[in-house]
Amino acid sequence: MPKQKSYISSIKGKNYNKFLKSLKLRGPYIDDIFSSQIDSLTGKVLFTKDALLYQDIILYYFKNPKDFKLTELQNWLIKEKNFEFKIEYQGFKSRTSYSARRHAKEPRINSLFNDLLNLKLIKQTGKAFSEKLKNFEVETYSYTLDGKLLALIIKNYYLIQELKDKKNDTKQQELSKNNEQIYDIIINQIFPIIRNSISYVNFYLKFFELIYKKGYFDKIISYFINILCSNREIIYLMYLLKSIMVYDFVPYNKLDRRIFHDIWKETINSISVEEKNIILFRLKQYIEFKFMDKNIITSNYEKKQFELRSDYEKIVLEGYCNECDQYTILIWSTFDYKKNITYNVDEYDNIKFQCNKCKQIRVIPCFMPRY
Numbered sequence: 001m002p003k004q005k006s007y008i009s010s011i012k013g014k015n016y017n018k019f020l021k022s023l024k025l026r027g028p029y030i031d032d033i034f035s036s037q038i039d040s041l042t043g044k045v046l047f048t049k050d051a052l053l054y055q056d057i058i059l060y061y062f063k064n065p066k067d068f069k070l071t072e073l074q075n076w077l078i079k080e081k082n083f084e085f086k087i088e089y090q091g092f093k094s095r096t097s098y099s100a101r102r103h104a105k106e107p108r109i110n111s112l113f114n115d116l117l118n119l120k121l122i123k124q125t126g127k128a129f130s131e132k133l134k135n136f137e138v139e140t141y142s143y144t145l146d147g148k149l150l151a152l153i154i155k156n157y158y159l160i161q162e163l164k165d166k167k168n169d170t171k172q173q174e175l176s177k178n179n180e181q182i183y184d185i186i187i188n189q190i191f192p193i194i195r196n197s198i199s200y201v202n203f204y205l206k207f208f209e210l211i212y213k214k215g216y217f218d219k220i221i222s223y224f225i226n227i228l229c230s231n232r233e234i235i236y237l238m239y240l241l242k243s244i245m246v247y248d249f250v251p252y253n254k255l256d257r258r259i260f261h262d263i264w265k266e267t268i269n270s271i272s273v274e275e276k277n278i279i280l281f282r283l284k285q286y287i288e289f290k291f292m293d294k295n296i297i298t299s300n301y302e303k304k305q306f307e308l309r310s311d312y313e314k315i316v317l318e319g320y321c322n323e324c325d326q327y328t329i330l331i332w333s334t335f336d337y338k339k340n341i342t343y344n345v346d347e348y349d350n351i352k353f354q355c356n357k358c359k360q361i362r363v364i365p366c367f368m369p370r371y
């Protein structure tokens, strides 16, 4: 059996998604706000024009966090914010009046705005009198909690890009303040909602607190952004938090993975036995399901898995040795599994194990999604 490439390479083509969207067979998804393409001149991966316009619409939150009218947003995008529009109206088109520019760009802005309404990142709040036609009422809008959180995440992304290029104390302070707000929303507004339905939220509250206190919060945000950039058809921002809580939390960057692994271990060793057991049980279910989904398994594997169904501390996996043409069942504790996927993987992110027959170190095909 050949080594499998990491999951990330199997993600569906972005052009295909665009095609489906044009036929109204797909989306909108939150991923669209982060869709990218390779620039033919520089070879760099850049956000698409639509993605940048979506982001600008969300970033209007910092200009106008309360009620706003659609025309106010359109004017801001055209006069101040959107780079694409600015470039378009340079040179001989620079004499085009702002109202003509708005008229030309209105259908596209409104179409993307409606997508954000459908994604519940923006909501309608009421009506207000139009500035031009005094007796004419227009809708007002504001950002939802998810919209606000996404605005803060996008701002974090751009501040980090700027700080990579050049150190700047003011920007650094802005970044800390921004992170504080994201942390506050997650801990004080989103977690209390999930707490009612998921019993082990306490674990993740502690996990987040430790990451924040140790100064690794930027790494969580960049992990969120990597998930958002990976075309997973996300329609609900809560998915980001769930993906950390329900699934295996495996960042693509190996150093980040080690940091998160160590904090994960510190957290799990600090909670009650009951909470710990529930988390181990959920992880067993998820990891074994994911493994079966990504690999061809044998009947021996099925039998072993069934035999150990109630042993929530053990994870059953299976590896293949090319030399012996033989499968080997592996039973690892969740802690060993976590340690192995963090510290003991090859360049293809495959996990190493010992073949039962030849006693050589072989690999388990990779099956984890990582970002």
Ligand SMILES: [Zn+2]
Residues within 6 Å of the ligand: 321, 322, 323, 324, 325, 355, 356, 357, 358, 359, 360
């Ligand atoms: Zn072997």
